[in-house]
Amino acid sequence: MSLAPRWPGVPPRWAIAVTASAVGLGVLTGVPAAAAPTAAVVTRAALDPALVAGRGAAVDFAEQEAENARTNGTVIGPGRDAYTLPAEASGRTAVKLTPGQFVEFTLPSAANAITVRYALPDAPGGGGITAPLTVTAGGHRSRTMTLTSQYAYLYNQYPFTNDPAAGLLHPDWWITECSCVPDATNPAPEIDKPFRPMHFYDEQRLLLGRTYRAGDTIRLTASAGAPWTVIDLLDSQRVAPPKVDVWAANVLLFGADPTGRHDSAAAFDRAIAFARKARLTVYVPPGTYQVNRHIIVDDVTIEGAGSWYTIVKGHEVALDEPAPDGSVHTGVGFYGKEGGSSGVHLSGFAIEGDVRERIDTDQVNGVGGAMSNSTIDGLYVHHTKAGMWFDGPMTNTRIAGNVIVDQIADGLNFHTGVTKSVVRDNVVRNTGDDGLAMWSDAVTDAGNTFDHNTVQTPTLANGIAIYGGTDNTVSGNLVADPLREGSGLHVGARFGAEPFAGKLIIADNTTVRAGTFELNWKIGLGAIWFYALDRSIDADIRVTGDHYLDSTYNAIMLVTEFGVKDQYAIDGVAFRDIHVDGTGTSVVSARSAGSASFRNVDARNVGAVGVNNCGSFNFTPDGSEFTLTDLGGNDGGWLAPFVPNTITCDDRPPVVPPPAPAPW
Structure with missing residues (x-):
């Protein structure tokens, strides 16, 4: 987004x-x-x-x-x-x-x-x-x-x-x-x-x-x-030798062409159908397999010889007429069946797409649909629209150890009603939109975890973004170098998302060189950015143990859209045990009504002022509409002069590039 x-x-x-x-x-x-x-x-x-x-x-x-x-x-x-x-x-x-x-x-x-x-x-x-x-x-x-x-x-x-x-x-x-x-x-x-x-x-x-x-x-x-x-x-x-499975349904026996000269989609379908009846794994040996449409998967395990050896590669194909979902193209991808699949296990192969333009209605993602009780690991996903885009409802899926690079849109998105699922130990690089996202669009995403992933250089939007949802966790991730209209970590009440409810835990993440310049607003964002556009953000949100390193502008930013600034607020966000090492401007920039508390938030190399507090821009005699609570241990002298609600609003803070991060 x-x-x-x-x-x-x-x-x-x-x-x-x-x-x-x-x-x-x-x-x-x-x-x-x-x-x-x-x-x-x-x-x-x-x-x-x-x-x-x-x-x-x-x-x-x-x-x-x-x-x-x-x-x-x-x-x-x-x-x-x-x-x-x-x-x-x-x-x-x-x-x-x-x-x-x-x-x-x-x-x-x-x-x-x-x-x-x-x-x-x-x-x-x-x-x-x-x-x-x-x-x-x-x-x-x-x-x-x-x-x-x-x-x-x-x-x-x-x-x-x-x-x-x-x-x-x-x-x-x-x-x-x-x-x-x-x-x-x-x-x-x-x-x-x-x-x-x-x-x-x-x-x-x-x-x-x-x-x-x-x-x-x-x-x-x-x-x-x-x-x-x-x-x-x-x-x-050092890549291990190719994996061999002699007891599986080998796609070569069903007519697949490992040279890539002929389309192997039908051979994949036949191997999958046989494997389901025989209760076997589908094995895809080393080779390049041309597949120019979706492979529909349900209750099946498909494993390759390793993502360096087994490559499933396809052209983007224009449809004769738009599909019911609005797609005007199809292309290589592994998709859950209509109504949702279960028991899908994909591992050990590469998906090489052919997507060169962004058409948001197109289903030309590397992995898509809904897959419950499933695992996806060891894939290399390249040149698709979104690497993995899941349209729920779906539950209990684990996505681990994948590399998702050079996408036109998102790296991975849990869209609509994804629950109790985990995304862990994935590398996401050079996406054209959010690296990882949970989007509670009409149906709430709940009980999910993004844990210990590395997200680098999203060219648009955020490294990791959470749009609404209940009881979700973002922990242990490393996010670097977002480029435009986004942040390292983003919490957004926007895009029609369901409200935040229950707990949102953001813990032990590191961002570096995050906080881009927002060209529409002409202000710098934060390494972590809270944004209330469609509604208030007032769930139990706890940000604990994060490190914000070399932030281009602010480390922490809380914003309510100007047109609804007197209707919505961002309230009760709790920051604990945070290290801020280098900001171009401030540790906290508040452009909203609401409140936040801070305990053991240590900051150094702050470029302008510790707190840039505009509140909701009414500039009342009683101070800002945004209140900061000092719970102690906030080293660096960045907070104390500005509590509880001193107005320090400056749209033009001088930006001072911080020194390189160093051990604390």
């Missing part, structure tokens, strides 16, 4: 100058090869792993940022302005290569597989380009990785277009451009194009053919196939 309703605010004073190159934008700082470190520097969300110990997904790969590697290219960034290459990079910094230039990583441990996150220019008329990248492993053996920008580059207004020359999609919408937006997004978009380029990055995986030792190097050399190539990061890992 995105497109927050609009009310006045003010652009920030902190902006980093950018240089435009076609529609690929970046801050340029020359770094000669000799100056870059050659030792293996392993990070998590571009941070020292010690700063996020015990948080985020447990993963089997080592993340290395390109800016920490040896290169004769150019470091771009850091920068956080929307529509620029640095802003969408992990850690807000990457390396730009011209043809023949390289970036070279030193392996921190044995590896036989790599993932490269990169960006290429778009084609002049849109649609992307393709270019090779030379991968030299161990200093001698070279292979070619094919990069493409065909799945990148969205422009214009929501729901966006792939055409850089398109006129405004919504000419009647208020266009909000200001000094915070680079020159390439011109304030007269009906004249100068492209307008609002975004979603620059993609990633590609490669099996290296052998295992390389710790200390060996992986060199990535840009080709002349593109005027420039940006390398953001390298993930390296």
